[in-house]
Amino acid sequence: MTMLFICLGLGVAGLAALAVAGARVVGAARTLNREIAQVHEQFRDKEDLKG
Numbered sequence: 001m002t003m004l005f006i007c008l009g010l011g012v013a014g015l016a017a018l019a020v021a022g023a024r025v026v027g028a029a030r031t032l033n034r035e036i037a038q039v040h041e042q043f044r045d046k047e048d049l050k051g
Helices: 002-050
Strands: none
Touching: none
């Protein structure tokens, strides 16, 4: 019975670690998306200045 609880605890801890890693990936993707949008805006501004 103790082994069952240990295995369940390790499983829950593993899922929690995956959830944290997934949240960090989503956050990094959002940051990257904002940076890409900012660079596109800069290029649009430069194209507008060229005429």
